[in-house]
Each structure stands twice: as C-alpha cells, then as structure tokens.
Amino acid sequence: MKALAIQGLQKTYKGGTQALKGIDLTVEQGDFFALLGPNGAGKSTTIGIISSLVNKTGGKVEIFGHDLDTALVDAKSCIGLVPQEFNFHQFETLLQIVVNQAGYYGVPRTIAKQRAEKYLKQLDLWEKRNMPARTLSGGMKRRLMIARALMHEPKMLILDEPTAGVDIEIRRSMWTFLKEINRQGVTIILTTHYLEEAEMLCRNIAIIDKGRIIENTTMKGLLAKLNNETFVLDLKRETEAPVTLTGFTHRVLDDHTLEVDVAKDDGLNPVFDQLSAQKIQVLSMRNKANRLEELFVSLVEAGRNGGEK
Amino acid sequence: MANRNFIALRTIWIKECTRFLRIWVQTLVPPAITMSLYFIIFGNLIGSRIGQMGGYSYMEFIVPGLIMMSVITNSYANVSSSFFSAKFQRNVEEMLVAPVPHWVLICGFVGGGVARALLIGIIVTCVSMLFVDVRIHNFWVLAITLLLTATLFATAGLINAVYAKTFDDISLIPTFVLTPLTYLGGVFYSLSLLPDFWQMVSKANPIVYMVNGFRYGFLGTSDVSYLVSIGLLVGFNALLFAVAYTLIHRGVGIRS
Numbered sequence: 423m424k425a426l427a428i429q430g431l432q433k434t435y436k437g438g439t440q441a442l443k444g445i446d447l448t449v450e451q452g453d454f455f456a457l458l459g460p461n462g463a464g465k466s467t468t469i470g471i472i473s474s475l476v477n478k479t480g481g482k483v484e485i486f487g488h489d490l491d492t493a494l495v496d497a498k499s500c501i502g503l504v505p506q507e508f509n510f511h512q513f514e515t516l517l518q519i520v521v522n523q524a525g526y527y528g529v530p531r532t533i534a535k536q537r538a539e540k541y542l543k544q545l546d547l548w549e550k551r552n553m554p555a556r557t558l559s560g561g562m563k564r565r566l567m568i569a570r571a572l573m574h575e576p577k578m579l580i581l582d583e584p585t586a587g588v589d590i591e592i593r594r595s596m597w598t599f600l601k602e603i604n605r606q607g608v609t610i611i612l613t614t615h616y617l618e619e620a621e622m623l624c625r626n627i628a629i630i631d632k633g634r635i636i637e638n639t640t641m642k643g644l645l646a647k648l649n650n651e652t653f654v655l656d657l658k659r660e661t662e663a664p665v666t667l668t669g670f671t672h673r674v675l676d677d678h679t680l681e682v683d684v685a686k687d688d689g690l691n692p693v694f695d696q697l698s699a700q701k702i703q704v705l706s707m708r709n710k711a712n713r714l715e716e717l718f719v720s721l722v723e724a725g726r727n728g729g730e731k
Numbered sequence: 732m733a734n735r736n737f738i739a740l741r742t743i744w745i746k747e748c749t750r751f752l753r754i755w756v757q758t759l760v761p762p763a764i765t766m767s768l769y770f771i772i773f774g775n776l777i778g779s780r781i782g783q784m785g786g787y788s789y790m791e792f793i794v795p796g797l798i799m800m801s802v803i804t805n806s807y808a809n810v811s812s813s814f815f816s817a818k819f820q821r822n823v824e825e826m827l828v829a830p831v832p833h834w835v836l837i838c839g840f841v842g843g844g845v846a847r848a849l850l851i852g853i854i855v856t857c858v859s860m861l862f863v864d865v866r867i868h869n870f871w872v873l874a875i876t877l878l879l880t881a882t883l884f885a886t887a888g889l890i891n892a893v894y895a896k897t898f899d900d901i902s903l904i905p906t907f908v909l910t911p912l913t914y915l916g917g918v919f920y921s922l923s924l925l926p927d928f929w930q931m932v933s934k935a936n937p938i939v940y941m942v943n944g945f946r947y948g949f950l951g952t953s954d955v956s957y958l959v960s961i962g963l964l965v966g967f968n969a970l971l972f973a974v975a976y977t978l979i980h981r982g983v984g985i986r987s
C-alpha cells in the first residue's frame with residue numbers, strides 16, 4: 423500500500439512563482455521518509471498541497487489510495503500535519519487546542535480528553551496544559567503542534583521542519599518519540615535542514631530543488647555515494663620543507679594545516695606513515711564539516727547544472 | 732459521518748463562544764454600557780420631551796430598535812473579528828486540514844456570532860426593563876426576526892473577514908455601511924415622520940424591515956408587514972450563505 427503517491431504535481435502561485443515544476447513521489451506505508459532541499463525548494467508547498475492548505479495547479483495526489491480531488495474527506499482523515507510556522511491560537515490553552523483539534527476530526531470529547539493527556543504527557547507538556555499557548559517556549563510550541571497532529575491518530579504524520587530552533591537535548595527526545603510512533607505503524611514524512619536528522623531517522627529520502635526532485639533513493643544508497651571523507655590535520659613540523667603526500671588528494675592550507683581527502687577503503691595509516699617519514703607530527707585531527715552536507719551541496723549543484731542544459 | 736460533522740460543528744461553536752466569553756470586557760460590557768446610555772439620554776431625558784411615537788411612549792418605541800441595533804453590530808463584529816484573526820494567526824488551518832465540510836465551518840462561526848448577539852440581546856432587554864415595562868405582542872415573530880437578523884449579519888461579518896487583508900478592513904463596512912443604515916433604519920423614529928420621498932428611499936434599506944419586524948413582535952405595530960420582514964430576511968440569509976459558501980469553498984483569502 424502506498425501512503426502517498428504524487429504524480430506530475432505542479433504549483434504556480436498567484437504572482438507567477440512556479441514553486442513545483444511537476445514532481446513525482448511515492449512513499450510506502452510505514453516508511454520514515456525525508457524530504458530535503460534548500461530554502462525555497464518547494465518542500466512546504468508540496469506539504470501544503472498534500473494537506474489541502476494549498477491548491478495545486480496540476481497533477482495528482484493520492485493518500486492511502488484516496489484521491490485528493492475525489493475523496494478529500496478520506497484523504498484528510500489519514501493525515502496529521504505539523505506545519506513549519508506556528509499556527510495555533512495564541513490565547514487558547516494547550517488543552518483547548520488539542521481537544522478542539524480532535525473535535526474537528528469528529529473525535530468525541532471524552533476520547534479527545536484521554537488522548538490529550540496521553541500525548542501531552544508523552545511530549546512533556548502536561549504541566550503546561552492550562553497555560554495559553556503563547557507562554558510556551560519555541561521548542562514547546564513545536565511539541566504542541568506534534569501533539570495536536572496526533573489527536574485523531576492519523577495513519578500518516580507529516581512534519582515540516584519539526585526541529586527548527588529546538589535544542590539538541592529536546593531534538594533527541596523528539597527523534598526517539600517519532601521513531602516510536604513510526605514503529606507503531608505511522609508513516610512519517612519529514613522535512614529538515616539537518617542532514618544528521620534525516621540520517622538518524624529516515625529510511626528513504628528525496629531531494630528537491632527549485633521545484634524538481636533531483637534525487638529519490640534510500641538513505642543507505644545515498645550514504646553509499648559518500649566515498650570520500652575529508653580530514654583536517656594540525657601539524658607540528660621542524661623544517662620548512664613543503665609537505666609532500668602521494669596517493670591522496672590534499673591541500674596545504676598553511677604551514678600547520680593540511681586537508682586530506684581519504685577514500686573509505688584506504689584508511690589513514692599511509693597518511694601518518696608518510697608524514698612521520700618527513701618528521702612531521704600530527705597534533706590533532708578533525709573531520710571536515712558534515713559529509714552528508716557536502717554530498718547534499720554537490721547533488722544540488724549537479725542538479726542545477728543538469729537543469730540548465 | 733453525520734456524527735462527525737456534528738462533533739466538528741459543536742467544537743467550532745463552543746470554541747467561538749469560549750472566545751467571546753473569555754474577552755467579555757471587550758465583547759459584552761460595551762454594548763450594555765452604550766445601550767444604557769441610549770436609554771437614559773434618548774429614552775428618558777429627550778424622550779420625555781418627544782412624547783408619543785407611533786402610538787407608544789418614545790422609550791417603548793426605541794427599545795426594540797436598540798436591541799436590534801446591538802444584535803446587528805455584535806453578530807457582525809464577532810464573526811468578522813474572530814474569523815479574521817483565525818485567518819491572520821493562521822489557526823483557521825486547524826479546521827482546513829481536518830475533514831470539516833465548509834458548511835460546518837460557516838455554521839460554526841455564524842453560530843458563535845449568533846450566540847453573542849442573543850446574549851447581548853438578552854442583556855440589553857434586561858437593561859431596558861429598568862426603564863420601561865417590556866411587553867411582548869407576538870413572541871414567535873420576535874424570536875424569528877431576531878434569529879434571522881443575527882444569522883444574516885454574522886454571515887455578512889464572515890464574508891467581510893474573508894476579503895479583509897488588514898484589521899482596518901473589518902471596520903470599514905461597519906463604519907461606512909452598517910452604522911448609517913442602522914441609524915437610518917427606523918431605530919429612533921417611525922418612517923411615517925418622513926416626507927414621502929424619504930419614506931420610499933428608506934424602504935430600500937433592509938434594516939428598516941428587520942427593526943420593524945422586531946418592533947411588531949414587541950408592540951404589535953410596524954411600518955411594514957412582519958411577513959415581508961421575515962420573507963426578506965430568509966431571502967437575504969440564503970443569498971449571503973451562498974456567497975459565503977462559494978468564497979470558503981474556493982478558498983478565497985484562506986488557501987493559496
């Protein structure tokens with residue numbers, strides 16, 4: 423069963439911005455799916471269309487087999503949405519917000535109250551239940567939106583940058599929570615700018631840029647593309663002779679800093695051997711940036727160059 | 732299905748009522764104060780100099796009109812500001828992502844406006860009882876006119892909010908259309924006082940029919956037939972509901 427099937431989806435906003443230029447995407451039931459892309463790529467637009475907050479201008483969307491055009495009510499019932507921007511009433515209390523949300527989906531009030539307790543507790547918000555939403559911190563507001571999205575126990579949870587502006591500790595606990603929800607069978611689609619997050623959580627991934635899907639693969643497949651890692655070495659040297667290193671792409675940044683690209687299979691020993699032969703000590707070493715981020719940037723660049731043909 | 736819609740409707744309605752009750756100082760107190768002032772100044776002080784109007788003491792004459800006036804302004808104001816702020820803060824999206832049919836959404840918001848209008852109607856009636864013996868000639872005409880007027884202006888407020896882009900936009904219509912039409916709608920005078928020409932012009936003002944239908948319910952006297960009033964109200968309600976439905980359905984102002 424496909425949780426989501428998108429074909430040839432297009433969106434041109436009033437004013438002429440062509441946000442989606444015909445994208446195809448499928449997400450299997452039970453999947454944990456990442457939608458990545460730079461700012462303005464069209465992630466939120468895609469999510470907006472799936473959750474019927476944005477009208478599409480072309481293409482077809484099916485949610486668990488329900489076509490958005492012909493079976494909107496069934497399609498909507500399957501989705502829980504955590505939007506990118508806070509969109510709850512600032513003066514309503516947490517409890518009012520989540521219980522009302524359940525009401526919009528037709529969940530009777532007694533059941534809604536039980537679920538409110540369950541999810542607010544799981545998301546560590548129960549203490550604040552009678553506070554107006556505006557008094558929450560940014561991270562709490564994000565969690566409130568997750569609790570709200572789960573109140574009708576949807577089959578699919580869509581999160582648009584759920585961890586933006588959330589500290590590391592809370593982000594970790596949100597990951598654990600989402601993994602657990604997914605383990606219980608809820609399909610999850612998530613957008614993020616933190617590649618680490620996608621790597622930690624997601625099994626499948628699509629990269630979108632300028633309204634086009636430029637990569638759609640498994641997380642493993644993507645990581646397999648990472649053949650190289652770049653290390654930055656801090657050196658202590660006795661002579662002024664230039665550093666030589668054969669068999670490795672490298673860059674001498676200054677007298678004491680060396681950048682080396684190391685293929686996965688090669689290992690670092692030959693680098694150290696060659697350096698000690700030159701009486702150069704390695705004082706310290708670090709991994710340069712996030713490898714996945716590099717890959718992401720190169721994919722986006724490749725996509726853009728390809729697109730300009 | 733029917734049950735789900737009912738739960739959704741009740742949820743929106745309760746949410747709307749909670750909203751205006753939460754900010755009661757802004758929503759319930761001002762009309763009570765304004766109307767008390769009208770009663771004291773026009774009814775008592777000036778009214779005693781005016782004498783009879785349409786066969787009744789001036790105070791008795793204006794009570795129905797003033798109740799109607801507060802019902803009109805409050806049903807309109809409630810829905811226009813509530814829906815606009817839901818749009819502005821984007822919490823209307825909570826309803827738009829859920830399988831809430833558009834008629835349920837409209838009825839929920841309109842229902843909230845009607846609840847506030849009726850509550851204020853009751854408050855103003857109670858205030859008026861301090862000044863005059865309130866008699867009721869025909870309860871059903873009174874109730875139906877009141878209800879239909881409240882739904883009509885609540886729906887109008889919704890339409891205003893759909894189009895509004897700024898908070899200013901939701902005070903334009905009340906200031907430039909609603910208030911003049913209400914003041915010229917026979918709240919303070921009987922149309923028979925006007926020259927023929929102005930009587931005719933006045934009959935193009937829909938609020939004249941609402942005020943008079945309502946006055947008939949109280950006093951049994953009216954410048955126009957209450958049946959015409961009710962008929963017009965039903966017609967206008969159907970028209971505005973259709974407009975509101977089309978707008979919401981198309982997503983005007985709420986879906987990009």
Ligand SMILES: Nc1ncnc2c1ncn2[C@@H]1O[C@H](COP(=O)(O)OP(=O)(O)OP(=O)(O)O)[C@@H](O)[C@H]1O
Nearest residue numbers: 435439441459460461462463464465466467468987
């Ligand atoms: N309501 C709107 N009206 C007009 N243009 C819009 C609207 N919303 C988005 N756009 C445009 O559509 C394009 C895609 O925007 P979108 O919000 O989908 O990007 P995104 O991938 O979610 O970016 P981010 O990572 O910054 O959230 C952008 O060029 C944006 O300016």
Ligand SMILES: [Mg+2]
Nearest residue numbers: 465466506582
């Ligand atoms: Mg976005």
